[in-house]
Amino acid sequence: MPDYAYPLLLGLLGLVLGSFIATIAMRWPQGRSALHGRSACDSCDKALRAHELVPLLSYVLQRGRCRACGGAIHPGHPGTELAGLVVGVAAGLVAPGPEGVAGAIFGWLLLALAALDLAAFWLPNLLTATLALTGIVDGFLFPPNWLDRIAGGVIGYCLLELARFTYRLIRKRQGLGGGDARMFAGIGIWLGASMLAPILLAASLIGLAFAAAARISGREMSMTSRLPLGTLLAIAAFPAWLYGVAI
Structure with missing residues (x-):
């Protein structure tokens, strides 16, 4: 397959997966299956037809509103679809070939975790385990410095678990979830301890910039305000993969 085909195909696949990830982020935390039942409007619950489900294009043509009730379509849908597109195109450009496909998978898993953490402060064990397992598979397909990868998984987990334990010991309340440590371990397996x-x-x-932007816009954040660390880690980790492959 020619090199130019990889960013194109991965970008298109990213659009479709982005739409699916957006649905997961909205349904899974509510205990609803993303695999069963037709997609419906968030406002009026009207079942959507095929032409209303085309990633990004349907949102643009409908001007961000449901055709039936006029309710606003949640911006998470086009935002996640666009992010899936960007992940696929970027991976295909920096590594046209099997390595780029692997990198896109890494990016889409991060996107799913980021979307869920942003929507519900939840990093499911199923997805964090998948992130770690695909990192191991990636290591077999593209032989790395295994010592760095193993150390990345162990150090990534222990570092955030230690931070979680210390915060709870000092503040007498939860500061980090266990999913953050498991996600960071998966990132470490993919990218290495370094x-x-x-x-x-x-x-x-990125978290500080978000807090500053919230303050500037007039939305005060207290000392107990929560930021989705998993989302922040995902935003930082995929560019790190791109950088590691590009240099």
């Missing part, structure tokens, strides 16, 4: 510090620093800076 990338953990830059990713954690970038995630922290």
